[in-house]
Amino acid sequence: MVSLALGSADRRPRVLVVDDEASICRVLAGFLSLEGFVVHTEPDGAAALERLSQQRYDVVISDLKMPHVGGLELLERVTTLDPEALTIVMTGHGSVETAIEAMRAGAYDYVLKPFRMDVVLATILEGLARRRERGANVARMGRPVRMAPSESLGLKSRFQRAVDSLWLAFQPILSGDGRHVFGHEVLLRSDEPHLRKPAEFIETAEVLGSLTELGRVVRQRAVDAFEQLPLHTLLFVNLHPSDLTDPALFAQEEPLSRIAPRVVLEITEHSPLARLENISGRVARLRRMGYRIAIDDLGAGYAGLTTFAQVEPEIVKLDMSLIRDLHQHSTKQKIVASVTGLAQKMGAQVIAEGVECRAELDAAVALGCDYVQGFYFARPSRSVLPSAPPPP
Ligand code: G
Ligand code: MN
Numbered sequence: 001m002v003s004l005a006l007g008s009a010d011r012r013p014r015v016l017v018v019d020d021e022a023s024i025c026r027v028l029a030g031f032l033s034l035e036g037f038v039v040h041t042e043p044d045g046a047a048a049l050e051r052l053s054q055q056r057y058d059v060v061i062s063d064l065k066m067p068h069v070g071g072l073e074l075l076e077r078v079t080t081l082d083p084e085a086l087t088i089v090m091t092g093h094g095s096v097e098t099a100i101e102a103m104r105a106g107a108y109d110y111v112l113k114p115f116r117m118d119v120v121l122a123t124i125l126e127g128l129a130r131r132r133e134r135g136a137n138v139a140r141m142g143r144p145v146r147m148a149p150s151e152s153l154g155l156k157s158r159f160q161r162a163v164d165s166l167w168l169a170f171q172p173i174l175s176g177d178g179r180h181v182f183g184h185e186v187l188l189r190s191d192e193p194h195l196r197k198p199a200e201f202i203e204t205a206e207v208l209g210s211l212t213e214l215g216r217v218v219r220q221r222a223v224d225a226f227e228q229l230p231l232h233t234l235l236f237v238n239l240h241p242s243d244l245t246d247p248a249l250f251a252q253e254e255p256l257s258r259i260a261p262r263v264v265l266e267i268t269e270h271s272p273l274a275r276l277e278n279i280s281g282r283v284a285r286l287r288r289m290g291y292r293i294a295i296d297d298l299g300a301g302y303a304g305l306t307t308f309a310q311v312e313p314e315i316v317k318l319d320m321s322l323i324r325d326l327h328q329h330s331t332k333q334k335i336v337a338s339v340t341g342l343a344q345k346m347g348a349q350v351i352a353e354g355v356e357c358r359a360e361l362d363a364a365v366a367l368g369c370d371y372v373q374g375f376y377f378a379r380p381s382r383s384v385l386p387s388a389p390p391p392p
Helices: 022-034 045-052 071-081 096-104 117-141 153-164 198-208 211-226 241-245 255-262 279-288 304-311 330-346 358-366
Strands: 014-018 038-042 059-063 086-091 109-112 166-175 181-190 234-239 263-268 292-298 315-318 349-352
Touching: 014 022, 014 045, 022 038, 022 117, 038 045, 045 059, 045 071, 059 071, 059 117, 071 086, 071 096, 086 096, 086 117, 096 109, 096 198, 109 117, 153 166, 153 198, 153 211, 166 211, 181 198, 181 211, 198 211, 211 234, 211 241, 211 255, 234 241, 234 255, 234 292, 241 263, 241 279, 255 263, 279 292, 279 304, 292 304, 315 330, 330 349, 330 358, 349 358
Parallel strands: 014 038, 014 059, 059 086, 086 109, 181 234, 234 263, 263 292, 292 315, 315 349
Antiparallel strands: 166 181
């Protein structure tokens, strides 16, 4: 226990922090007390429930993985014990899925560990403000307005903010000798602090059923970005497999279609493409519209060669996991050599992704890669390279 409640006259918001890591409890309690909250801490769900049966809290901020009663169970119990309490879960980095599960269980919001204090504070303040608003609604309408957990309000508003602050970074794709710009890949970025990682942004869209909307925004932004491209170079745009089911992509009005001959659509293998019906037909339509098709991240995920046969790509992008330490790894060398050989037979060109050093570059080119992309040459950035960067 960090600070003592000052009796009923004390109207400061009360926060219960639940985490089996004592250091997290300490840090959060210290910080939130300074911000004017009354803070108590407990090391697990069972102890937290015991405390909640005796005292009311405005906010319960809890870890998910804890001994005895874990975070998810605690959440469910809090929702029935005190529906007015704002519940926030803390979860390890990259595990947005767990956070989402928690939101389904009734959590108001989540913060990803390692968290930034300003993010935690903003999440709490936003939640309290929302609750006040809701209280005002209850008073106005004379009957309770209960928010369904499925509304995932926190997640939705966060996603909307991410879409509003969405921007595309450019990363050049160069000839094997690094002297010519072949094209630029546009990569999804957002200034929304909770969804800075593109993968989390996309996962959130997936959960909210907003992938189609996100895909449309990205394609419109890609067209806007096209203006900045040097003459005769290509624009590489990532498609999510779900974009292939969006009728808008195939429609006359599709903004990207106006520049289709300069666009390479990257179809990723990170999600199982095989579940989509009639991939060959969809890809054929895109090709008739003038696009070129690339298979992205080959070697990273699902049935690489099946997709190869279904899509018959003009371009193949080798996943960076194959390129990493390529010069020291004889099995990777054999794989890269066989994929470049196969690509050549099929009339496709090969891009090595994620080249980070000279040795990887030399190995990739020696094994038959036509183009290269990676931090060794340029990181994704807000601006387009007018010409190839000077050799590093
Ligand atoms: O899945 P896709 O290949 O489209 O993802 C590209 C991602 O890889 C981008 O987010 C980009 O920032 C990152 N990236 C690009 N080049 C490099 C590199 O050389 N090394 C690493 N680690 N990441 C890279
Ligand atoms: Mn890509």
